[in-house]
Amino acid sequence: MNKRIEAIQEQLREAGADGWLLYDHHGRDPIAYRVLDWEMPASVSRRWYYWVPAEGEPIGLASRIEPHNLDSLAGTKRHYSSWREQREELASILSGAEKIAMQYSPNCMIPYVSLVDGGTIDLVRSLGKEVVSSAALVQHFEARWTDAQFEMHQEAGRRVDSILDEAFELIGARIRSAGEVFELEIAEFIRARFQEKGLAPASGPTVAVNENSGDPHYHPDEERNSPIKADDFVLIDLWGKLAERDAVYYDITWTGCCSAQPTDKVQQVFEAVTGARDHALAFINDAVKAERNPKGFEADDAARQYLDQAGWGERFVHRLGHSIGYEIHGNGANLDNFETHDDRPLVAGTCFSIEPGVYLPEFGVRSEIDCWVSAEGAQATGRVQREIVRIQV
Secondary structure: OOHHHHHHHHHHHHHOOOEEEEEEOOOOOHHHHHHOOOOOOOOOOOOEEEEEEOOOOOEEEEEOOOOOOOOOOOOEEEEEOOHHHHHHHHHHHOOOOOEEEEOOOHHHOOOOOOOOOHHHHHHHHHOOOEEEEOHHHHHHHHOOOOHHHHHHHHHHHHHHHHHHHHHHHHHHHHHHHHOOEEHHHHHHHHHHHHHHOOEEOOOOOEEEEHHHHHOOOOOOOOOOOOEEOOOOEEEEEEEEEEOOOOOOOEEEEEEEEOOOOOOHHHHHHHHHHHHHHHHHHHHHHHHHHOOOOOEHHHHHHHHHHHHHHHOOHHHOOOOOEOEEOOOOOOOOOOEOOOOOOOOOEOOOOOEEEEOOEEEOOOOEEEOEEEEEEOOOOEEEOOOOOOOOEEOOO
C-alpha cells in the first residue's frame, strides 16, 4: 500500500466514512487525479471507478475497452463491458460499505467539489448506499500547503505588490503628461510586468474607475474601457503565482484616488470595508488561538454583521472570500454564507482571501488580503491597505 492511500484511509476513518469512491468520465473530475497523485490517462472515453475503503485494499473498475487506465494505481483491478456488468461489479465492490464519500455536495452548496453527475449519485444510492460529501477530504488533500508553497506564495506576493505600486505610479504619470489614461492600458501594463517578473496570472487584472468599480467582476477590454482622470477613484484587483510547479496564488485588491484626498463618501465606505476585513481576520485568529477552527460561513457572517451595523450590508453582494491554491479559486473552505453555505472548518495549512466590498452606482470599494491559517492563529500574508492610495496627478 502506498503512502497516499494510507493517508486517505486515515482521513476516512477520522471522517467516519466507509470509503471514498472516486470516479471519472471524459476528464470531468480533475480533483480525483490530483487526490490520487495520478496523471490522467490519454483517453477516458469510458467510465472508471476507484474504491478506497477505510480499511483494506483499494479496488479499481475500468472498461475492457480501456482496461489499462487504472494499472498505475494500487490495489486489484476489475473490468466490465456492459452497463449491467458495470452495475454488478460496482455493487460487489461496495458490498459491506454503507457510507460512501464522493465528489458531491448536498444542494450543491460547495459547487467546486460537486463534480459527480446526478445519475451516478442515483446509481450508488440505488445500491442501498448513503452518499456523503468528500468536501472535507478534498480540502485536506487539495488545499493544505507545504512550507515550500507558502514561501512561493510570499515571493509571488512581493512581486505582485511591486507591480501594483508601479501601476498606481503609471496612472499618475499618464494623467500628468496626457490628462488621462485608459483602464485597459494599465491592465496590459500589469500583464506585461507579470510576464517579465515570472508570474503566471489566471486572467485579469481588474482596473476599474469610478462607476466601473461598482461592478464586482468588471474587467476592461476593447469594448469596455474608460479613461482615468484627475479626481477619479480607481480599484485594482490582481492575482498571480510563480511560473513554477506546485506554485500557489497571491490575490489582492487595493484602491486609490487621483487627488490629494478622497471624497467623504469614499472615505466612509473605505473605513467600513477595511473595518469588516480586519474584524473577520481577528474573528478567525481568535477562534484558531482558542483551538476552535471556525467554519467558512461563520467568518462570512462576522464580516457581514459588521457591514450591516455600519449601514452598508445590503451593498455587500458576494461572499467574503475564497480558497486559494493551485488555482485562484481553490478547493478548500470558502468564507461564504451568502452565495453558498460552506460549513467546512478553516484548518491549518490553508489560505483564503478576505475581501469584503461595498458596491454603489458611482463607485465600489473592495479591500482584499490573503489569510494564512497555522496551528497558532491566522495572519495576513502580505501588505494590508490602511489608507486609500493618493495618486499624484
